[in-house]
Amino acid sequence: MAIPIRRRTVLERRTPFDLRRTTFGFALIALIVAGGGMGLRAAWRSTGLPPAAAVLLLILGFVVAVLVLRRRRRARRVAETVTEAAYGIVDAGLAELDAAEAARAEARAQAVPELPEPAHPVDYAQLDPYAFEEAVADLCRRDGCADAEVVGGAGDLGADVVATTPDGRRLVVQCKRYGPDNRAGSQDLQRFGGTCYAVHEADVALVVSTGGFTEPALDYAEQCAILCYGPEELAAWSEGAAPPPWEAAVAVDAGEPAAGLSGP
Numbered sequence: 001m002a003i004p005i006r007r008r009t010v011l012e013r014r015t016p017f018d019l020r021r022t023t024f025g026f027a028l029i030a031l032i033v034a035g036g037g038m039g040l041r042a043a044w045r046s047t048g049l050p051p052a053a054a055v056l057l058l059i060l061g062f063v064v065a066v067l068v069l070r071r072r073r074r075a076r077r078v079a080e081t082v083t084e085a086a087y088g089i090v091d092a093g094l095a096e097l098d099a100a101e102a103a104r105a106e107a108r109a110q111a112v113p114e115l116p117e118p119a120h121p122v123d124y125a126q127l128d129p130y131a132f133e134e135a136v137a138d139l140c141r142r143d144g145c146a147d148a149e150v151v152g153g154a155g156d157l158g159a160d161v162v163a164t165t166p167d168g169r170r171l172v173v174q175c176k177r178y179g180p181d182n183r184a185g186s187q188d189l190q191r192f193g194g195t196c197y198a199v200h201e202a203d204v205a206l207v208v209s210t211g212g213f214t215e216p217a218l219d220y221a222e223q224c225a226i227l228c229y230g231p232e233e234l235a236a237w238s239e240g241a242a243p244p245p246w247e248a249a250v251a252v253d254a255g256e257p258a259a260g261l262s263g264p
Contacts, residue, residue: 205224206229
């Protein structure tokens with residue numbers, strides 16, 4: 001004997017309870033009910049019936065609808081189809097919300113800038129003389145002297161790097177790549193002082209020494225308005241802890257104390 005197979009209803013085929021899905025479903029039903037109510041209200045106003053007659057007509061229509069749904073299988077199938085369509089709309093809306101949230105999260109992740117890795121301090125004393133001159137020229141270019149170039153060599157008359165500062169002054173630099181036990185002396189400063197202004201027409205004269213300076217050299221430099229950058233001043237300039245030498249020269253001319261200058 002054949003055993004009849006009962007068709008599973010929409011409620012039996014439904015997925016397990018989902019709070020967000022159910023909430024959106026109720027919201028959709030509320031919108032449909034509200035829209036239907038506004039439509040009925042407009043229809044009542046257009047017919048001109050009194051409120052009591054309109055309410056009676058609404059109750060009568062509801063009773064008829066219930067009777068039709070109870071007696072007609074086709075109407076039940078239509079209701080199941082409408083229910084499935086409503087759940088489909090809810091699921092599609094939830095999927096779009098999830099996709100939009102994922103897109104916003106990805107955009108926020110891409111918008112976060114990557115922090116540059118901290119620069120390692122340069123050991124200028126370990127560079128060869130020519131590389132040291134190039135490193136000083138790079139510092140000048142980094143801080144706004146776009147035309148900084150290395151001119152040191154035979155017959156340079158004391159100028160290793162020349163540049164134009166951002167405010168238009170001519171910068172002339174002599175580079176002394178000495179060891180820690182070999183400081184630049186007064187004779188080094190005197191040779192540079194004899195050419196930096198008269199020959200190279202410097203507005204800012206700078207001597208950079210990885211070994212530091214002797215006291216007589218610093219005295220002579222102060223008399224001739226020559227800036228002296230030893231290893232500490234060079235490191236501070238390189239790491240951005242002190243202003244460029246030409247800005248320090250402006251501070252000295254104005255009578256202000258300038259950080260990063262070697263002194264007696």
